Structure formats: structure tokens, C-alpha cells
Amino acid sequence: MSYLNFIDGTWREGVTMAPNISPSDLSDVIGEFARADAAQAEEAIGAAAAAQPGWASLPPGERFAVLDRAGDELQARADELGELLAREEGKTRTEGTAEVKRASQILKFQAGETLRNPGEVLPSVRPGVEVLVSREPVGVVSIITPWNFPIAIPAWKIAPALAYGNCVVFKPAELVPASAWHLVDILHRAGLPAGVLNLVMGRGRDIGDILVGDPRVDAVSFTGSVDTGHRVLATAQAHGARVQLEMGGKNPLVICDDADLDAAVAGAREGAFGSTGQRCTASSRLIVTAGVHDAFVDRLSKAVDQITVGHALDAETTMGPVVDESQLAQDLRYIELATQQGATLVGGDLVEGRTKGHYLSPALALDTRNTDTINREEVFGPVASVIRVDDLDEAIEVANDTEFGLTSGVYTSSLSTSTRFRQQSTAGMVMVNLPTAGVDFHVPFGGRRGSSYGPREQGRGARDFYTTTKTTYVAS
Numbered sequence: 485m486s487y488l489n490f491i492d493g494t495w496r497e498g499v500t501m502a503p504n505i506s507p508s509d510l511s512d513v514i515g516e517f518a519r520a521d522a523a524q525a526e527e528a529i530g531a532a533a534a535a536q537p538g539w540a541s542l543p544p545g546e547r548f549a550v551l552d553r554a555g556d557e558l559q560a561r562a563d564e565l566g567e568l569l570a571r572e573e574g575k576t577r578t579e580g581t582a583e584v585k586r587a588s589q590i591l592k593f594q595a596g597e598t599l600r601n602p603g604e605v606l607p608s609v610r611p612g613v614e615v616l617v618s619r620e621p622v623g624v625v626s627i628i629t630p631w632n633f634p635i636a637i638p639a640w641k642i643a644p645a646l647a648y649g650n651c652v653v654f655k656p657a658e659l660v661p662a663s664a665w666h667l668v669d670i671l672h673r674a675g676l677p678a679g680v681l682n683l684v685m686g687r688g689r690d691i692g693d694i695l696v697g698d699p700r701v702d703a704v705s706f707t708g709s710v711d712t713g714h715r716v717l718a719t720a721q722a723h724g725a726r727v728q729l730e731m732g733g734k735n736p737l738v739i740c741d742d743a744d745l746d747a748a749v750a751g752a753r754e755g756a757f758g759s760t761g762q763r764c765t766a767s768s769r770l771i772v773t774a775g776v777h778d779a780f781v782d783r784l785s786k787a788v789d790q791i792t793v794g795h796a797l798d799a800e801t802t803m804g805p806v807v808d809e810s811q812l813a814q815d816l817r818y819i820e821l822a823t824q825q826g827a828t829l830v831g832g833d834l835v836e837g838r839t840k841g842h843y844l845s846p847a848l849a850l851d852t853r854n855t856d857t858i859n860r861e862e863v864f865g866p867v868a869s870v871i872r873v874d875d876l877d878e879a880i881e882v883a884n885d886t887e888f889g890l891t892s893g894v895y896t897s898s899l900s901t902s903t904r905f906r907q908q909s910t911a912g913m914v915m916v917n918l919p920t921a922g923v924d925f926h927v928p929f930g931g932r933r934g935s936s937y938g939p940r941e942q943g944r945g946a947r948d949f950y951t952t953t954k955t956t957y958v959a960s
């Protein structure tokens with residue numbers, strides 16, 4: 485089947501078509517997807533710019549209804565779309581279905597935000613004057629998303645953009661167009677006017693600069709790699725567009741001597757290897773205090789050994805394949821580098837599946853130092869390292885010693901330890917007795933230093949990015 489781009493309310497052939505292939509089975513072609521060129525990207529921006537004033541001036545209840553209806557359909561089709569998502573991205577069916585449900589919740593939460601966009605009325609310093617502070621849409625937003633959360637990340641950017649009256653040009657990652665296509669189809673059928681949401685599937689290297697650099701684009705929200713993020717920032721800022729970037733993490737999970745080891749092992753396993761480790765929130769640095777180090781490593785190694793790597797749709801699979809060949813090569817390169825720099829490797833082997841896919845067993849790099857490359861750079865695969873530290877002081881120092889700062893976590897049974905960690909961690913999100921990955925949809929999401937740029941995503945905080953403040957003075 486062929487899946488087309490969606491511009492100004494109509495489905496459009498791309499300039500070329502590209503196959504979407506399952507990482508679980510390289511002979512499984514999910515469909516042929518349109519690829520836009522620069523002219524089509526420009527047309528989409530023009531359509532969004534033309535539609536924006538009308539969309540913004542609709543009563544908020546109408547924007548509510550579209551998002552709410554779309555949320556209902558996602559929920560009703562969670563099993564079907566979850567399977568499709570798992571098939572194209574490689575996460576397990578359970579993870580895929582959960583992600584679709586999360587996207588539904590995001591749409592419904594942001595639907596409510598259309599009706600919860602408060603302003604302020606203040607007295608002026610001048611007699612007889614009243615001041616009103618209100619929020620208005622930013623305008624046209626380009627939304628560029630990665631492959632690792634094919635429906636949740638698009639939902640958490642598109643939903644608040646639309647809720648606050650912006651119009652959107654949406655470019656999903658080349659590897660996962662099917663989930664994106666269905667999200668747009670659902671929103672369209674839920675009642676969006678033409679031009680409000682435009683889908684331009686196509687390669688980032690072909691159309692990215694247009695989507696970011698066109699002067700009609702008022703804001704860009706991007707999630708992906710550090711290098712592309714920096715390029716997006718420079719291009720957008722050159723014409724004064726507002727920018728929001730989410731770029732990655734090297735997230736520390738501290739296991740203290742007084743931790744509940746069962747919980748810590750389960751949390752580390754899920755945090756490091758859930759979604760095949762392909763999460764910017766993955767628990768990729770396991771920092772373990774000396775008293776519990778050996779027992780933790782022993783138990784985690786056994787737990788990791790229980791992970792069944794296989795086809796994303798097989799019932800027995802607990803970890804799906806790596807997303808594509810180049811990500812697999814990147815994972816293997818980091819595993820090799822860790823070994824060269826002195827780590828002891830558990831797992832990290834290529835695995836034969838029942839079908840030909842990108843299968844890698846989960847890898848634990850033991851006996852690493854925080855200065856090793858594996859602990860400095862994001863791998864973005866099923867690879868975690870263990871760092872032994874003497875005590876909590878050293879654990880916090882090592883945890884904070886990173887160019888990233890997205891999430892962090894601590895396992896401890898002590899209230900004072902968890903309080904101290906929470907206060908001294910320099911990450912944007914802190915987890916106590918939980919893995920570093922797995923976030924709620926109604927609270928701010930984002931990090932510090934190299935992980936993020938611009939206002940937070942998700943929850944009510946999304947308003948800061950998707951609206952601009954107007955101050956009105958009224959003399960009576």
C-alpha cells in the first residue's frame with residue numbers, strides 16, 4: 485500500500501516513494517511512503533501559514549473536540565496501531581500498544597488545555613488603567629521527530645501546538661512513517677480544517693533545512709541527535725524562530741548500599757533495556773556503591789540473561805531488535821570500544837532470530853570508569869555500563885559529571901539519601917526508586933546542559949513554548 489503526504493487538507497504523492505521495512509524481518513515491507521522535496525515542504529509551510537489565523541480564532545471548544553475525538557480513536561485502536569508501531573520500530577508489541585495509549589492520553593490532556601489557558605488581569609500603576617496579560621499562538625510550528633517513539637513524541641509536540649492555536653508542519657523520522665501517517669489521518673478525520681496539520685514525510689537531509697530555515701516558520705520543536713539538534717538551532721535562530729530541542733542523555737542510575745536489591749535490579753533492567761535501550765531517558769550508567777556492587781552485578785547479569793531477544797511481535801519476546809543497520813553498527817562500535825578501554829562485557833552479541841533482523845543481545849559493560857567513552861557518549865542501544873564508587877558522595881559526583889542532564893535516578897531505602905540525591909542531582913528529571921526512563925504525560929519533560937534547549941515539553945509547561953505573551957493596557 486502507498487501512503488501519501490498530507491498538505492493543505494489533501495493527500496499528495498511524494499516526489500519519490502520509499503519502502504518502510506521492519507527491523508524484525510527485513511523481508512517485511514510495511515508499505516511505500518511518500519518522500520517530499522523542497523517545493524512540497526515549502527507548500528506545506530505556506531498552507532500552515534494561511535490556515536493559522538482561522539484555526540487560532542476558532543472557539544477553544546472546537547479545538548478541544550478535535551483533539552479529544554482523535555484521542556478516543558487512538559485509544560480504541562491501540563492494539564492495531566501498537567502492533568504496527570512495534571512492526572516498524574522494533575519495540576515489543578506490549579511496548580507499542582502502551583505507547584499508542586500514551587499518545588491518546590496526551591491528546592486528551594492537551595485537549596483540556598485548550599480550555600485551561602488562563603490570563604491575568606492586574607491593576608496598572610496608572611490610575612484608570614487595567615492590564616491584561618494573555619497568551620496567543622506563536623504561529624507556524626515545524627515539528628521534527630525521531631524514530632524511537634514513533635507516535636508518543638509526535639503526539640506530545642503536535643497536540644499542544646494545535647491546542648494553543650498554532651498550525652503545524654510535521655516531519656517524522658524516515659524509519660517510522662507509518663505511525664506518523666496514522667496519527668495525522670486520525671487528527672484529520674477528527675475534524676481539523678485544511679492546512680492546520682501538514683505531513684511531509686521525506687529525508688531530513690533533503691527537506692530539514694527548509695522546514696527549519698523558512699522565514700514563515702515561527703517555531704521549531706525537534707527531538708533527535710545532538711549534531712542535528714545543533715544544526716537546527718543555528719538555522720532557526722538565523723531568522724529568529726523560537727527553538728525547542730531534546731537531544732539525548734547519559735543517564736545515571738545510582739544503586740546505594742541500602743537499596744532494595746530486587747527493586748534496583750528490576751529498575752536497572754527496565755531502565756537500560758526497555759524499548760531495546762533506545763530511549764534518551766535510558767539508564768545507561770549504573771553507578772553502584774562498593775558494599776552492594778558485586779551482589780548487584782551478579783543479580784543484574786542473571787536478570788539480563790533472562791531477556792528474550794526476538795521478533796517484536798512474538799509473544800515470548802521481551803526485547804525487540806535494534807532499529808536499523810546503522811544503529812546496530814553504532815552499538816557494536818561502542819561495545820568494542822568499551823572492551824578496548826578495559827570493560828568486561830556480558831552479552832552484546834549478534835543474535836539469530838527466526839527472521840532476518842537487527843538482533844543484538846543486551847550488553848552490560850562492567851568495571852568501567854566514568855571517563856571511558858561508553859560513559860561519555862550516548863549509545864542509544866541495549867548497552868549499559870556499571871561504575872563502582874565508594875560511597876554516596878562519589879556517586880553524586882559521578883552522576884553529575886556528564887555533558888548531558890536529562891534524567892537521573894537513585895535506589896535507596898533512606899529518606900535522607902533520596903532527599904540529598906534529589907536536591908544535588910543536576911538532571912532535569914529525577915527518579916527515586918524508579919528507573920530513569922518512563923515518564924508521565926502531564927508534567928514537564930526535559931533536561932539540562934547538552935540534553936535540551938528551550939522551554940520544557942509536555943504537561944502544562946508546553947504552553948511556554950507554544951504560546952507568546954500579549955500585554956494589553958485598557959483605559960476606562
Ligand SMILES: NC(=O)C1=CN([C@@H]2O[C@H](COP(=O)(O)OP(=O)(O)OC[C@H]3O[C@@H](n4cnc5c(N)ncnc54)[C@H](OP(=O)(O)O)[C@@H]3O)[C@@H](O)[C@H]2O)C=CC1
Pocket residue numbers: 628629630631632655656657658659686687688689691692693696707708709710712713715716730731732733763764811814862863864
Ligand atoms: N534524543 C532522542 O530521543 C534521540 C536521539 N537519537 C540519537 O541520534 C542518533 C542518530 O539517529 P538519527 O535518527 O539519525 O537522528 P537525527 O537527529 O538525524 O534524526 C532526528 C530527526 O531529525 C531529522 N533530520 C535529519 N537531518 C536533519 C536536518 N539537516 N535538518 C532537520 N532535521 C533533520 C531526521 O530525519 P530523517 O529520519 O529523515 O533523517 C529525524 O526526523 C542515534 O543513534 C541517537 O544517538 C536518535 C533518535 C532519538
Ligand SMILES: O=C(O)CCC(=O)C(=O)O
Pocket residue numbers: 632633707762763764765766920921922923
Ligand atoms: O522514557 C520515557 O518515557 C520517554 C523517553 C523519550 O522521550 C525518549 O527516549 O525520547
